[in-house]
Amino acid sequence: MKKTLITALILFSFPATGLLANTINITGTVVSDNQKYIGARYMGYVKEVFVNIGDRVKREDDLFKMDSAEFDILKEQANLALEQAEILTDVYRSKLDEIRRNKALLSRNKNSTFNFEDMNENLSITAEHTSSMLKAMKAIVKSASQKAKEVSIISHYLEIKAPSNGIIVQKNLHVGDMVMPGFPVMVLVDLDHPEIEAQVSESDLLKINKGDFVKFTIPSIRYYGRGRIKSIVPSANPMTHTFTIRIKFKKDSEKIYPGMYAKIEIEYDPTVYEQNFASSD
Incomplete structure (x- = not known):
């Protein structure tokens, strides 16, 4: 009994930071940090399409070809x-x-x-x-030589290739369709550099900082990971009064895809929060 009482008094007199930490629990979505919208530089009709939604492609792979x-x-x-x-x-x-x-x-x-x-x-x-x-x-x-080179380059642009490795998540063209310059017809998502995007309440902004470490889980694949807050977007949603945060983490599972649901735990020290709150006043 005496040992238990002494231990309790020591812990109360010399509190550990972990014992004082509180947690903010939020949800987020896995997103890609490198999403590309692919279109054509010149107007023309689609002659061939080489990929479908869900196909994995490598850099310089053929995506589609226009009539030349x-x-x-x-x-x-x-x-x-x-x-x-x-x-x-x-x-x-x-x-x-x-x-x-x-x-x-x-x-x-x-x-x-x-x-x-x-x-x-x-x-x-x-x-x-x-x-x-x-x-x-x-x-x-x-x-005439310069003109021939320009026409040759234009002909090269009629063969649209993948700008990077990734997966095709959207395709809005078929053989015979007319493609207009400036309008994206495919979306390519890079799977090698995922991030987690989440919304934080305005009242919790004083509790978190850029660079803070967080824990997260992706329940669908039972994945547990650790990341870091990459950015806090300084534009509040006027309807919900929330801010967007981006969490960067190292991908070590091939099963992680953009669009997955994630649970996030952000620990903070209430004493530091009180100091920030007092200084803000």
Whole structure:
């Protein structure tokens, strides 16, 4: 009896922090920290779809392909223009080389019966004109080459690929549908970096802080874990007077998916809470 009384007096005189801790119990939902909305850069019709809802994909996997008939025509036209410009460039280059050879030949035959001055002047004028045309054709070749590259890049964008690893959770397109630029047609969720999102009452804000450790459970898979408050969103819901918190944790189970229900326990020291409450007054 004496030992029990002494132990009780010691615990009362020197309280442990864990004995004073109180708990806030809330519920939350597992969410993905990396959710991507996938669309197309150009308007067109869907030619092929390679994935369905629930499919796991890896980065650079094909998702869908758009009809490229119009872009194939543009690509063919751009390549044809480039080819014609290169041919004309070769023609003017050959002509300029021929003029230079004729001038060299004329220089070696100054004492011939031909009017050397007049012929040399004519060849110089022709050479200058041909040189200008060659320079212009080189500029046209450069422009046509750039255009061909742009069309080739556009054609590449018609094959939509996965930007990261994940799972397809939403798909709003089928073969034959028209896709408009700027409108998402698929949603890809990254399963490797989940978080828990929950709502905290406004009256409990003084009891928690960013960086606090929490315990949580996911009852459906009997998962018990420990996380840390990543952020407290400073915008209260005017109807419910609650704040959103995000809890970051390390995923060590393949069974954790976005949308799962979670129970959260946040421990706090009531003495610290009272100090915060007093300082806020």
